[in-house]
Amino acid sequence: MAEWELRKLRILRTLRERGTVTATAEALHMTPSAVSQQLTNLAAQLGVPLLEAQGRRVRLTDAARLVLAHTEAVFEQLERADAALAAYARGEAGEVRVGAFPTAVPALVVPAVRALRETSPQVTVRVREAEAAEAYDLLAAGDVDLALSLAAEAPSAADPRFTHVPLLADPLDVALPPDHPLARADRLTLTDLAAESWIFGGSGPWSDITRRACEAAGFSPHQGHSASGWTAILAMVEAGMGVALVPRMAAGRGAGVVLRELGADRPVRHVVAAVRKGAGEAPAVDRVLRALRRTAGRAA
Template sequence: MLDVRRMLVLVEAAERGSLTAAAEALMITPSAASQQVSRLESEVGQPLLHRLPRGVQLTDAGRALVERGRAIRRELRAAQADLKSLATVDRGTLRLGSFPTASASLLPLALTRFSRKHPGIRTTVRSALFAELVDMLHTGEVELAMLWDYEWNRVDDTSLVVDHLLDDPTVLVVPANSELLEEKTIELADLAEHQWIIRADNHPVAEVLRRSCRLAGFEPRISYESHDYQEAQAMVAAGLGIAIAPRLALTNRRHDVRLVSFATDVPAPTRRILLARPAGRTPTPAAAAMVEVLHAVSQKFTGTSLHLTQLGTVRARSAG
């Protein structure tokens, strides 16, 4: 196989007219340049240069090889430019993983900000369930993935680096004309006789509801199992029951439902929104830039910045 470095010496000699000039351009000695060309001639089995008193002249074989060498040099320079661009977040692809609630709330703003700052980066997003997102991180299908957890199922994977983006509190969803909105405070135990809209298929929010209600001393009466939060809101608006949901899931709130926040003394768990990456891989410049953007955007979704209506507070039953 031909040695690419020797071919590049030949190209420089052809373009500059001498091995001495080629050596100067490549920052090697004239002797080293001459040896490289001689070894290349041995590889091809025929002379490539006529060595003249002043300079060199290509043979037919030399001209053929120089044309190939120029093409190789162009590709090598292009490769260097590509790597430089990737190192400065000028181009490339960033692969993200997400879950529906995040994809419908904070991720669109993050993607918009990122594309404005780094228009040369192509971003792809894979939406999946928790276990699938973790698998995609391990296999390298995504570089970053947004995850979530509750206090009873914390992400505990030493092969991942996990950043906490924000806390996503649980809220109560009631019809816009609900009598509950007339109460200054509501004890969670007072909701025992209400019908509840719950998420189907063993969804984590269904477990949140059952845990919260059991801590308040009752088992929730389920009237409907929904498959997404818009469906759950519709059933609440229709008067079929009340529901709980993470606040980020309700950034697209229906006009005919209202949200009631839980007081701090009510056993309604808060979900953590996380950003994870493989621990054994150095993040690309694009991934590192996206981490910064997601942290900044998460601040806008903290507290009351979601502009969700809060018309009351659910409280725990006071002692005695």
């Protein structure tokens, strides 16, 4: 029987995810030479080649992909074992590290933490703010136990590493200057704003969401100004420099602007929670997930 070493298998899996030996070494806090040596040793132990040269890079062989296909179940079972040990050793107590994108922290995470103080005071939640796509990197690396992200930024549902839990559909409202001619209109749609100057980031998820929403309404938005933080975006809207789409979860920051619901073409963004496969069975993680789902239900 072949000799299996989990540490080396984790290195191989990280190489598949990161694509290069250098990126794998950075993710695992190793040197590139150490990564190469560990994978060479693993190939010798298993008796099959795991890497082959592709120009100046390497790629996984079919044998390596076969090995990983079978070991994903092992990693999942180990997560379950960790969860069972946590339940045995700590009972209902535990620490849960949550990575969440900026608007989800005040709208979902903070209310959930407050509720947990009443129902599960021995569960400690540690919050780490991260952009929607970064949350999955943190989750995969084991730096957080639970990630809040946007469905549009999530890996494929077929990704064997994660379990996704839908939380809510967050409507997008439009922020208008107080003296805008449409600020008091009976009805408002995105198409009514096709000629406006829009404010959104130059890249990233919010840029994509704004562009997709406007294009679905039949026009390409003219970007008058570029900003990624809500403080800057809403300050420019208040000053009459343009209009912007604002998630309902961030609406509390728009005191100086008029926030209007959109009509039939109102866009939404879908917020999801994710855990590593099997880890959601840890009692503390399960309690945090339940609190988040209750909070999201009230927000919806």
